[in-house]
Amino acid sequence: MGHRLSKIYTRTGDDGTTGLGDGSRIEKDAPRMEAIGTVDEANCHVGLLITALSGDDPLLPLLSRIQHDLFDLGGELAVPGYQMISEERITTLESELDALNEDLPPLKNFILPGGSTAAAQCHLARVVCRRAERCIVSLHAVDAVNAPARQYLNRLSDLLFVMARVIARRDGGQEVLWQPAK
Secondary structure, three states: OOOOOOOOOOOOOOOEEEEOOOOEEEEEEHHHHHHHHHHHHHHHHHHHHHHOOOOOOOOOHHHHHHHHHHHHHHHHHHHOOOOOOOOOHHHHHHHHHHHHHHOOOOOOOEEEEOOHHHHHHHHHHHHHHHHHHHHHHHHHHHHHOOOOHHHHHHHHHHHHHHHHHHHHHOOOOOOEEEOOOO
């Protein structure tokens, strides 16, 4: 890959528009840009989660792959009609989710974000992922988005929920059970 960004500022966005990968320009607050930005934000939270885990954590390779997937998803959204997220990635997430969930006790209560710093960060990544999914659903209402892109975020948020449970228990913390008001 050659040099893509020789200059970080271009001034072309000073009018409130931004360029997409296909060369077209759209408003910075368009649904497509909201989706791209929220996917990017989810990726940042996954990156923060990675820094909260130890260097030999068995979740790190999976989280690293997820970061690359999220970057691919942002690229897919930046080029309308282009597809980078495949059904295979969704199947892989489901397999990882099943494997992590296998040793967890069934949920009998809702749990609150917490248990350990890393588990809470995982929950934060999860809720931003859910918001990214909602943004893509909103975008799809006005401009087609590939089904695997929408499905990927749905599975990823489920996976992050299960990861948070695993991390909380593994770190010696406890899952924080919701206690409804009496």
